[in-house]
Amino acid sequence: MTSAPPRRTTTAQELWSHWLPAVERLVQVPAEFRSAHLPHQEAARELAVDEGVLETLVGAGFPAVETGDGLFYDSHDVRNLGLRAGLGRSLAELGERQCMRLAAGQPEQWTAERVTRLRLTAVCSAPGCTAPADPAVPAPKLYEGRLTEWAREDGRPGSMLAEVTTRGHRDAPRTDTVRRIHDELLARLVSGEYQYGWVPEALRARPAAAIGHRTVDCVVAAWQMQQWAEEAGVRARTRRGFLLGLVGVEHAWTEVFEEGRWLLLDPVLAYLGSRHRATHPEFADFTRGSVHNRLLAWDRSVDESLAEHACDFGGHVRVDCRQLPAARTPA
Numbered sequence: 001m002t003s004a005p006p007r008r009t010t011t012a013q014e015l016w017s018h019w020l021p022a023v024e025r026l027v028q029v030p031a032e033f034r035s036a037h038l039p040h041q042e043a044a045r046e047l048a049v050d051e052g053v054l055e056t057l058v059g060a061g062f063p064a065v066e067t068g069d070g071l072f073y074d075s076h077d078v079r080n081l082g083l084r085a086g087l088g089r090s091l092a093e094l095g096e097r098q099c100m101r102l103a104a105g106q107p108e109q110w111t112a113e114r115v116t117r118l119r120l121t122a123v124c125s126a127p128g129c130t131a132p133a134d135p136a137v138p139a140p141k142l143y144e145g146r147l148t149e150w151a152r153e154d155g156r157p158g159s160m161l162a163e164v165t166t167r168g169h170r171d172a173p174r175t176d177t178v179r180r181i182h183d184e185l186l187a188r189l190v191s192g193e194y195q196y197g198w199v200p201e202a203l204r205a206r207p208a209a210a211i212g213h214r215t216v217d218c219v220v221a222a223w224q225m226q227q228w229a230e231e232a233g234v235r236a237r238t239r240r241g242f243l244l245g246l247v248g249v250e251h252a253w254t255e256v257f258e259e260g261r262w263l264l265l266d267p268v269l270a271y272l273g274s275r276h277r278a279t280h281p282e283f284a285d286f287t288r289g290s291v292h293n294r295l296l297a298w299d300r301s302v303d304e305s306l307a308e309h310a311c312d313f314g315g316h317v318r319v320d321c322r323q324l325p326a327a328r329t330p331a
């Protein structure tokens, strides 16, 4: 980051009716999964509050670790607090709003055919890891799309260039059992029984523990719906992929097998859509069975990686997905 966003002044009213209640409601990262590496100044900037306001929030119970170099925070706690402020200024809220533009507009736009050029880059988190990391091949054909380009990018290790055609389609559950799996998960997010937000990698790898701690992201939600489906005798599987945008957002969802076809359930998107005024009223119905044209799937479940990488350092590979300008049409 080279330029700092403008400094925000928090009013007393914002402190009392937004920030302090958000600290009270926050489900904190469990102590055994907490890793406090985010410095005070950066945390304040992510939340778009003055540093003094953040100190007040720590006094009210927001978790921080005091060191000789000042206060440090777990980045998941900071983003989750930002999501709960309801002022629309924190980096977490700005990112969510950007992503959820896919829920605005008219429903016909959600299923139209789209052609997107992408750069996918695999990055290993382990310092010093030099083993090659490659993004796995996306599978738009799972939802009637196509992969029309897949090429290594010269001079950028770990980067692949892709062109995908995606299209959505409408479908809906035909049985109450399947409808309830989607709606039950959505109800638990809306009521706050499950706190939707950022879950540390080590905790999302143990989804039952994440559920026990009430911290849920799309990966944990996808796993939970698979459990419910299987308990009800319905075949189910989880899937991983990206929500396409200028910067792709990693996402996960569930498919259930009902009356001869696989049906997609994505109540996390319905929940996120419900937090934004621009969301079309039909969107919550859409996530109960339909496929959005901004969804790019991989033929992988939530416990599989989106990259091919054999790490000697126990690193975690993240895949970054950026949209590229459309290919120029020949004159």
Ligand SMILES: [Zn+2]
Residues within 6 Å of the ligand: 124, 125, 126, 129, 130, 131, 309, 310, 311, 312, 313, 314, 315, 316
């Ligand atoms: Zn590695």
